[in-house]
Amino acid sequence: MSKAPSPGAGPAAAGTEELTDRFSREFGGRPDGVWQAPGRVNLIGEHTDYNEGFVLPFAIDRTARVAVAARPDSTVRLLSTYGDQGVVTASVESLQPGTAKGWTKYPLGVMWALRERGIDVPGVDLLLDSNVPLGAGLSSSHAIECAVISALNDLTGAGLEAEDMVLATQRAENDFVGAPTGIMDQSASLRGSKGHAVFLDCRNQEASLVPFETEPAGLVLLVIDTKVSHSHADGGYASRRASCELGAEVLGVKALRDVEVGDLEEASGLLDEVTFRRVRHVVTENDRVLQTVELLGSQGPSAIGRLLDASHASMRDDFEISCPELDLAVDTARASGAIGARMTGGGFGGAAIALTPVDAAQKVRDTVAKAFSDAGFAAPDIFAVSPAAGAMRIA
Ligand code: GLA
Numbered sequence: 001m002s003k004a005p006s007p008g009a010g011p012a013a014a015g016t017e018e019l020t021d022r023f024s025r026e027f028g029g030r031p032d033g034v035w036q037a038p039g040r041v042n043l044i045g046e047h048t049d050y051n052e053g054f055v056l057p058f059a060i061d062r063t064a065r066v067a068v069a070a071r072p073d074s075t076v077r078l079l080s081t082y083g084d085q086g087v088v089t090a091s092v093e094s095l096q097p098g099t100a101k102g103w104t105k106y107p108l109g110v111m112w113a114l115r116e117r118g119i120d121v122p123g124v125d126l127l128l129d130s131n132v133p134l135g136a137g138l139s140s141s142h143a144i145e146c147a148v149i150s151a152l153n154d155l156t157g158a159g160l161e162a163e164d165m166v167l168a169t170q171r172a173e174n175d176f177v178g179a180p181t182g183i184m185d186q187s188a189s190l191r192g193s194k195g196h197a198v199f200l201d202c203r204n205q206e207a208s209l210v211p212f213e214t215e216p217a218g219l220v221l222l223v224i225d226t227k228v229s230h231s232h233a234d235g236g237y238a239s240r241r242a243s244c245e246l247g248a249e250v251l252g253v254k255a256l257r258d259v260e261v262g263d264l265e266e267a268s269g270l271l272d273e274v275t276f277r278r279v280r281h282v283v284t285e286n287d288r289v290l291q292t293v294e295l296l297g298s299q300g301p302s303a304i305g306r307l308l309d310a311s312h313a314s315m316r317d318d319f320e321i322s323c324p325e326l327d328l329a330v331d332t333a334r335a336s337g338a339i340g341a342r343m344t345g346g347g348f349g350g351a352a353i354a355l356t357p358v359d360a361a362q363k364v365r366d367t368v369a370k371a372f373s374d375a376g377f378a379a380p381d382i383f384a385v386s387p388a389a390g391a392m393r394i395a
Pocket of ligand 1: 042045046047048049050181182183184185345346347
């Protein structure tokens with residue numbers, strides 16, 4: 001994801017009626033409907049999506065909501081309940097990459113991408129509300145994009161399937177927003193389901209739902225938002241992607257998905273030291289996703305802690321996308337009772353997750369908060385998440 005560059009959204013999303021009333025006050029008339037789409041947590045499988053590998057994210061119960069009415073002309077009027085940008089006006093016919101600012105990049109990017117696919121997107125009035133924390137690595141931008149594409153899919157009668165909506169939102173992010181991201185975040189937001197993680201093969205978008213419920217196992221999954229802001233339109237994400245592409249090219253494969261753990265020894269002789277470590281992260285991470293899916297099926301969530309730890313170590317040491325705050329969150333959570341912890345999302349800031357026994361959760365929260373304060377870091381936001389429903393129309 002890329003960071004939605006607006007001030008923080010409040011913890012509670014506006015109710016549907018509140019949003020509809022505000023829409024009427026701002027734009028006049030009633031919206032045609034209200035759609036919502038969630039942010040996501042990635043359980044495991046980081047920087048594997050654009051290598052045609054495996055990911056295991058889930059949708060969370062923090063959502064972006066849009067009230068939308070189609071217009072008879074090509075004018076677009078956009079307003080959010082947060083930020084102080086006021087109503088932003090554009091023409092759907094003259095959208096161009098690089099012209100939109102702030103959060104409006106996401107709805108306008110989706111409209112642009114749909115028009116690029118030949119879909120006749122009309123002008124719209126659109127009011128956005130979101131309680132997905134911004135810039136926290138929980139895909140606030142994809143939540144907006146998925147809510148908007150769900151609305152436009154319904155309003156235009158385009159009949160797009162999830163696969164198409166995934167590719168259209170990826171196009172919006174890559175070519176309109178300018179973040180060279182993969183397909184994981186929007187897949188989780190569109191395909192998520194309560195009580196399940198989404199196991200996705202990013203080579204062909206084959207998806208299956210894997211039961212993931214922490215409560216019956218006496219566990220809770222804590223998100224530790226480090227408040228270190230990041231954007232995947234900055235250079236770090238793109239440079240990791242470039243290293244992966246270089247690695248695949250030198251190894252003579254279509255994508256790093258085609259390299260197995262057993263091939264790594266030979267690969268080390270063919271690649272420069274840094275590229276080898278980038279490749280090793282992706283190859284071992286793909287393997288960890290497969291192991292996680294298997295263990296969840298055979299033994300449940302209490303068996304996956306060591307895989308979360310190994311994933312974090314690999315991102316810290318081989319892929320080098322962690323930061324001191326994420327490492328401190330992970331190390332402190334583990335030392336105070338979590339059974340596994342890792343950074344989640346694209347890295348360079350954002351959030352960590354800590355799989356924690358319910359009766360150790362308070363201690364983990366307190367100890368992490370204290371460690372951050374002792375280190376002179378901003379206070380983290382720590383909250384529990386569980387898999388929630390994907391994008392839908394709610395009114
Ligand atoms: C961001 C991107 C995803 C994925 C992750 C890393 O969230 O949007 O496509 O690459 O980083 O796993």
